[in-house]
Amino acid sequence: MQLSRNQIQTLSLIAVSILANITLSGGRVAASLFVLRHGGSAALAGIAYSTYSLIPAILSLLIGRWIDHVGPRRVMRSSQAAMIIGLLAPALLPSISTVFLCALVCGFGFAGYLLAANVAVSMMPFAHPGERVGMLGWLAMGGSAAGAFGPMVVGFAIDRGGFAAAYAAMAVIVGASLLLSFCVDVPGGVGGMVKAPGKGGSSVVRDVFSNPRLLRIYLLAMVVSMGYDGFAFMTPVLGEERGFSATTIGMIMSCFAAGTFCMGALLPWLSRHLTEWRMMTIAFGTTAAVFMLLPLAYSGYLQGALGFVFGFAAGAGQPNILSLIYRAMPDKAGEGAGLRSMMGNTVGMTAPSVYGAVAGLFGAVPVFIGVGCVAAIASWQSHLGWKSRARLTASAASER
Template sequence: MFTAQLSRFFAKAPTQVLSLIAVSVLAHVTMSGGRVAASLFALRHGGSEAMAGIAYSLYGLLPALLSLHMGRWIDRVGPRLVMRLSLIAMICGLALPVLWLNLPVILLTATLGGFGFGSYMLAANVCVSYMDFEQESERVGMIGWLQLGNSVSSVVGPSLVGLLIDFSGFRAAFGGLALIVLGSFLTSYRVHLPDGKRERARAPRGDASVVRMVFSSPQLLRIYILAMTVSMAWDGFNFMVPVLGQARGYSATVIGMVLSAFAIGTFAIRAALPWLSRRMPEWRQLSLAFALTASVFFLLPLARSSVLLATLGFIFGLAAGAGQPNILSLIYRAMPDGKAGEGAGLRSMMGNLMGLTGPSVYGAVSTLFGAVPVFLIIACVMSVSSWQAQRGAHHSLQAG
């Protein structure tokens, strides 16, 4: 039955689904690989660990600050143009170290790459809001499959960059990544993507911003706050599991196994979202996902075996992997015509800001009081989030 549901899903918009996944996988390979290459270059060429962290973080700096403006840009000119211009920005950034290989150029590459990829993924996700589906719930499955491609490329990118650096050096690594983005850019001309003309014609003028809409609507505000808690739990797990493992003397292999189990869980749930979304509405999925997340964070400090830790990591992966697609689907459904990009941009900005500030807070609390309070705080927040998602479901039924 699961296979039959997937077949029906791809029968709805096979060209658009495969087009977005194909172009996005190639683009995301360079993002995941570029971060590794930039931080390694900083470490190996006189930079400190702090400088390596700066090089890594610059990929997320501009998206954290400019995602809302990126979303408005997408609403004005359409997603296809933004996707292609973003790929050009990434190509230019990656080509710079091939010509001038030094630390300032690497930092510029990270900044351009982060801006290009952030605007690209926003536009790719907005494409989903313009696609027609027989049932609105199928949009969640489409978003899940788009992010499934990103999960695959997150594994391929760092491995590919590592091989290129070891065998041919950093110039070849950045040059290879630039060629991959060029392949993504050329592929975008060979596949069907929304052109945005219809959306530009519908875009409202002079109306309230999405920020004002969100803070004037309790239901919309609930969606965006829950989006921040998804990012909070995701970053909390990836940051605190190594901290917990280090405190307990676990090997890097064990810590890596737990994080890999989490990645497998996100992959599995995103693969199943086309089937799951036809049986469970977004709010219900979020309520269940947050409840699972709360349970995992309550149990993580108590888990003493590597197998149990990996099992909890996999369960959290199932919960976390379902969060963002359902949040985006609710946002697209709530946004008026011509505001999908701005709505997604606001979500991206809030998530990136949480990603920039959250680990610092977790580290400070962990230094003062140990790792356990961090896990318990996140567990309590996710418990409240599950209750809020249930309230959202009740409100949605009343409104319907």
């Protein structure tokens, strides 16, 4: 089988991304463990974990605008350099303050890298719009692989050489990703997207909130984040209520990761048969069903099976959202993706607190039912988006 140029570029970018993703997947584990093992409370460890999302929640829109002006390739490499600098601080002088500084800098660097990588793939010339979804799905597979691989590498390094060695190892790995980016065909030249730069600081925000179709896309992106965080945060809580072992809970989470990986692998085929809106309608409907069924599943194996199904559905969310954003505003793709990232990270910082408060008062079941209801509404809204798109296509065809 001969690969197309787009596929070769995406595979090259996946290789770079797997190494760069270590910063987030491994860094969060290292930060939490460092705080806990150096006298910090569980609450402080949670803050260290969440600090990686602080800068993306505040600055993703500006990072996206930066991508639009200078091009994704330059932003990717600048972000990789920032991650290396952040990781060297606790590697050379391990302390709680440098661990938090690393979390801030690496959170910024990883957000810039991920946004730029997604925009680089979105900018590729595709013969069929559905191919963009497939390649974005392939890129997400790299993140899934790093999510499973990163904590293992960091845990091994901590056990063998301590935290300084673990942060040094992550710096070396990200350094390897930076060097690799100069050796492979990474898409996204340095020219930037200067066709129609935004006028004023809130151009995309103004566009989104003045256009109901665009606003629907961004609200659905927030539901994708709600689902991810709801499952990741509440599955251990539900498992504790049911008396599951840590091994069983870990197995359930691994099944979810396997589901997202499988969806990423299949997206190039699915995108040739289903539009973005159609896929999201099915994915949100499946998510709603899984969240309604999880409280009824008292077997760890059954919850693992449901976790795989949810992962399979959730894996379709972000690639389709990003594809719709690029199609709606190709000249502001970076800023548009940045707004999505900012909204998603804001949900990631606030939703677990809300879930935890509700679970503390009423148990885990109401949280799962609530998220399931929101996902059902999102499925209905995706169906309306599909119908709206079909009407626009039919109208354009009749005018021709």
